Amino acid sequence: MAMTQEEILAGLAEIIDEIAGVPADEVTPDKTFVDDLDIDSLSMVEIAVAAQDKFGVEIPDDQLKDLKTVQDVIDYVGRSSVSA
Amino acid sequence: MTKVRLQHGASAARVLAFGGYQPSNVVTNDDLAATVDTTDEWIRSRVGIASRRLAGQDETVADMAVIAAGKALAGSGLSPADIDLVIVATCTPEVMIPNTAAIVARRLGIAAPGAYDLNAACAGFCYALAAASDAVRAGSARHVLVIGAEKLSQWVDWTDRATCIIFADGAGAAVVGPAGAGSAEPGAGAAGDDEVAPGIGPVAWGSDGNMADKIYISDRNSFIVQEGQAVFRWATTALHPVALQACADAGVDPTELAVFVPHQANLRIIEALARKIGAPQAKVADDIVTAGNTSSASIPLALSRMIERGEISSGDKALLIGFGAGVCYAAQVITVP
Numbered sequence: 001m002a003m004t005q006e007e008i009l010a011g012l013a014e015i016i017d018e019i020a021g022v023p024a025d026e027v028t029p030d031k032t033f034v035d036d037l038d039i040d041s042l043s044m045v046e047i048a049v050a051a052q053d054k055f056g057v058e059i060p061d062d063q064l065k066d067l068k069t070v071q072d073v074i075d076y077v078g079r080s081s082v083s084a
Numbered sequence: 085m086t087k088v089r090l091q092h093g094a095s096a097a098r099v100l101a102f103g104g105y106q107p108s109n110v111v112t113n114d115d116l117a118a119t120v121d122t123t124d125e126w127i128r129s130r131v132g133i134a135s136r137r138l139a140g141q142d143e144t145v146a147d148m149a150v151i152a153a154g155k156a157l158a159g160s161g162l163s164p165a166d167i168d169l170v171i172v173a174t175c176t177p178e179v180m181i182p183n184t185a186a187i188v189a190r191r192l193g194i195a196a197p198g199a200y201d202l203n204a205a206c207a208g209f210c211y212a213l214a215a216a217s218d219a220v221r222a223g224s225a226r227h228v229l230v231i232g233a234e235k236l237s238q239w240v241d242w243t244d245r246a247t248c249i250i251f252a253d254g255a256g257a258a259v260v261g262p263a264g265a266g267s268a269e270p271g272a273g274a275a276g277d278d279e280v281a282p283g284i285g286p287v288a289w290g291s292d293g294n295m296a297d298k299i300y301i302s303d304r305n306s307f308i309v310q311e312g313q314a315v316f317r318w319a320t321t322a323l324h325p326v327a328l329q330a331c332a333d334a335g336v337d338p339t340e341l342a343v344f345v346p347h348q349a350n351l352r353i354i355e356a357l358a359r360k361i362g363a364p365q366a367k368v369a370d371d372i373v374t375a376g377n378t379s380s381a382s383i384p385l386a387l388s389r390m391i392e393r394g395e396i397s398s399g400d401k402a403l404l405i406g407f408g409a410g411v412c413y414a415a416q417v418i419t420v421p
Contacts, residue, residue: 040130
């Protein structure tokens with residue numbers, strides 16, 4: 001069954017808190033990883049790996065660089081989990 | 085018909101002593117920021133390095149190897165005549181012919197040992213330690229000098245801010261000898277007793293040539309190229325199972341580890357690996373902060389410095405894991421000498 005946007009956001013916020021120490025309530029869809037949440041490219045890799053474990057969706061490096069905002073990741077995971 | 089006779093070595097091998105050498109030239113992040121577009125804060129947060137040591141123009145891999153090996157030899161209490169095999173792990177030899185090991189052996193006054201160089205990039209020391217342990221156990225050598233030595237500075241593009249902030253120069257060495265049956269050293273065990281102070285546990289190792297394009301030097305006129313993000317992903321996802329396999333093979337639970345010495349590639353990789361292996365008691369090597377990434381030298385260099393500073397003690401169980409270009413990787417549990 002496909003996850004809702006809210007479920008993905010909640011899961012993602014949990015991951016970001018764990019890896020980058022950003023409080024979950026600051027992780028909102030419109031935030032950019034680099035500028036708003038101060039998350040660098042290496043942390044993005046760790047987040048992608050954790051997202052794969054949690055959502056079962058692989059985010060390769062060449063896709064990862066295009067995911068600029070929290071909403072981008074939500075959309076990517078949502079799309080991929082539906083097609084999977 | 086005459087059969088080829090086999091020989092038998094010690095039932096186990098151990099490290100008798102470590103030694104390390106760092107060049108005197110300290111290069112800080114601010115020094116690098118003066119020539120490439122980077123900052124101290126950026127380097128510290130991405131790779132965890134505050135400063136690194138670079139060899140002098142005329143200082144060679146063999147020069148550094150000789151000093152580190154001399155210290156390890158002195159620490160072991162053995163004389164050059166006791167060494168019958170010299171292995172130099174390096175991916176940056178001064179020249180391809182002759183090999184570095186024979187040069188190092190001659191300069192240390194070791195007469196006619198087996199001598200070879202081994203290239204498994206940043207995994208080189210753990211590969212060489214496994215080869216040394218196997219040689220002692222098979223009886224093809226009694227005491228082995230294992231050295232990791234690199235002059236990466238001559239293979240770095242000093243205008244490439246992605247790599248020049250990471251790589252550095254140095255050497256580390258270990259003397260390996262018998263620990264079990266057949267050993268003349270104190271603590272030697274009875275014949276056939278595999279449980280007696282093995283000192284160097286079984287190696288868990290491997291490689292994956294599918295990732296050959298992630299870290300490479302394309303030809304003799306080129307510099308090191310690294311896909312940082314791909315290497316980081318690999319290192320933080322594929323290696324902790326290897327480290328845990330080495331623990332399982334040695335019969336040592338990660339919670340019993342007193343020391344964890346991963347290759348000093350990047351502090352964030354080191355911290356991620358430490359979290360994933362679950363060794364709460366282990367002192368985690370962070371030598372990269374002041375040594376940079378010295379490839380095959382990083383593990384013995386870190387260990388020798390931790391021993392010098394009294395941070396770890398004889399008898400401690402240490403988990404080592406080397407990993408790098410190839411990709412190649414190798415891990416083993418050892419007892420700190």
